[in-house]
Amino acid sequence: MSEHDHHHHDHDHDDxxxxxxxxxxxxxxxxxxxxxxxxxxxxxxxxxxxxxxxxVGPRNGARVVARAWSDPEFMEWLQRDSxxxxxxxxxxxxxxxxxxxxxxxPEVHNVVVCTLCSCYPWPVLGLPPAWYKSAAYRSRVVIEPxxxxxxxxxxxxxxxxxxxxxxxxxxxxxxIPMRPAATDGxxxxxxxxxxxxxxxxxxxxARSPQSASSTTTDGSTSNAR
Amino acid sequence: MPGKxxxxxxxxxxxxVWDNEGQLVFGAPWxxxxxxxxxxxxxxxxxxxxxxxxxxxxxxxxxSAAGKPDTSQTYYGDWLDALETLTANLALAPQxxxxxxxxAWRDAAERTKHGHPIELQAADFRDPGHLHQ
Numbered sequence: 622m623s624e625h626d627h628h629h630h631d632h633d634h635d636d637x638x639x640x641x642x643x644x645x646x647x648x649x650x651x652x653x654x655x656x657x658x659x660x661x662x663x664x665x666x667x668x669x670x671x672x673x674x675x676x677v678g679p680r681n682g683a684r685v686v687a688r689a690w691s692d693p694e695f696m697e698w699l700q701r702d703s704x705x706x707x708x709x710x711x712x713x714x715x716x717x718x719x720x721x722x723x724x725x726x727p728e729v730h731n732v733v734v735c736t737l738c739s740c741y742p743w744p745v746l747g748l749p750p751a752w753y754k755s756a757a758y759r760s761r762v763v764i765e766p767x768x769x770x771x772x773x774x775x776x777x778x779x780x781x782x783x784x785x786x787x788x789x790x791x792x793x794x795x796x797i798p799m800r801p802a803a804t805d806g807x808x809x810x811x812x813x814x815x816x817x818x819x820x821x822x823x824x825x826x827a828r829s830p831q832s833a834s835s836t837t838t839d840g841s842t843s844n845a846r
Numbered sequence: 847m848p849g850k851x852x853x854x855x856x857x858x859x860x861x862x863v864w865d866n867e868g869q870l871v872f873g874a875p876w877x878x879x880x881x882x883x884x885x886x887x888x889x890x891x892x893x894x895x896x897x898x899x900x901x902x903x904x905x906x907x908x909x910s911a912a913g914k915p916d917t918s919q920t921y922y923g924d925w926l927d928a929l930e931t932l933t934a935n936l937a938l939a940p941q942x943x944x945x946x947x948x949x950a951w952r953d954a955a956e957r958t959k960h961g962h963p964i965e966l967q968a969a970d971f972r973d974p975g976h977l978h979q
Contacts, residue, residue: 639958641951647926648876650947652883653966654939661886669882669889674871716888716895737903739921748871748881756906756916790896 678747679818681712682795685745686821687812689722690800699797700724707795712744716790720745723786723823724797730781731796732770732823734762735788742793746821753822763787773824796823803830877922880929892938901935902928946971 641649655661685707689696698706703722707713714720720742723731735741736759741749752758762769766783770776777783786794798820804812807830815833819825872878888895905924914920933939950970958964 637960639955639960639962639964641955641964644923644926645876646948646951646955647930647944648879649951649966650944651930651933651939652879653951654943654947655883655887655933658938660890660892660938661883665886665889666879666882669885670878673881673885674878715885718895738899738906740899750871751918754918754921756910790894790899 673743673748677743679745679816679821680813681710681747682742682745682818682821683813683816684809685710685712685722685795686797686816686827687809689724689797690804690812691809696724696797703795707745714742714744714793716743718742718791718793721786721792721794722797723784723794725799725823727799728780728782730770730777730783730823731794732762732766732783732785733788733794733796734759734785736760736763737787737789740788740790740793742788742795745795746818750818770824773819775825796821798823798827801827801829873918873922877918877925880922880926884925884929887933887938893932893936898928898932901932904928905931946973 652661652666656663685699688710689699695706698709699722704714704719707720707722712720718740723733725731735753739749739754741753758769763785766785767777770783788794798816800812801815804815815828815830817825817828820827872881884898887893888898902925905928906921909920909924910916930939930941930944934941934944947966949972950966951964953970953972954966955964957970
């Protein structure tokens with residue numbers, strides 16, 4: 622907006638040349654220094670983006686949850702050593718972090734936050750959604766978790782305890798939501814469809830079979846990546 | 847927006863600002879660039895992830911304390927500040943180099959016709975003797 626204010630004194634301004642914003646100049650400067658010194662490889666940068674934008678996403682987490690719902694031994698393994706159980710499915714942290722699965726029950730509901738910045742279980746959920754990174758979520762979910770959950774449309778019974786877990790660079794959490802009712806005999810693949818990303822952060826529940834069949838797009842947008 | 851008022855919103859409840867930014871992970875290409883640079887430097891063993899989160903979270907706290915808007919623009923602005931600070935502190939990209947390259951890119955943009963890719967050349971550096979590969 623303020624750039625327009627300068628136009629009156631640019632007597633020899635050439636509108637035909639390219640323009641980079643201050644931010645773009647800073648990013649290009651940093652990248653060209655790091656590439657020139659051999660610290661980063663432009664192809665590796667491209668590969669990292671592709672991995673996180675296309676290959677890693679909340680579907681990985683949904684597979685972990687659906688398997689935990691279907692296979693008691695796997696559930697037990699998850700509780701004992703989440704990092705190993707999750708790694709057995711091929712999902713390991715590139716930052717060398719531990720993954721801890723938090724199992725929701727009628728008595729305890731788990732919610733995940735990173736109050737410091739935006740630590741998040743990338744290998745199972747991909748990159749965090751915008752709201753997870755906001756200062757509003759990071760500060761408020763610790764102070765008034767029930768209110769924040771209500772804003773996501775999740776109202777918990779008074780007798781259910783809410784536990785808020787603060788992620789760190791070494792410790793990342795994934796919530797295993799409760800298995801929806803009326804899903805007896807469902808295959809792992811069918812169950813996967815009910816596991817939305819937000820349920821694995823703990824701000825929503827898994828979808829019910831009714832909502833899954835009536836509105837196919839509802840909630841699944843978060844898994845579309 | 848016409849027809850869209852906030853009467854249902856309890857005054858005590860602060861809306862989650864980022865909700866209206868949708869599900870996009872990156873709002874602009876530069877945001878994706880600094881993300882992948884950070885991951886690449888870490889994977890090359892140039893810093894621990896906790897060293898990164900220390901610097902980044904300090905920036906986030908400072909922005910919050912300064913009352914900057916709680917948006918993804920601020921978030922990635924903090925990310926860029928943190929990456930510049932960390933790479934300068936570790937002498938991967940010293941501060942003076944960052945300034946020099948910024949000016950070189952500015953000159954490169956100015957001599958590049960609109961619509962053409964902007965590329966850095968040795969001539970863009972104001973100090974003689976820089977050999978750009």
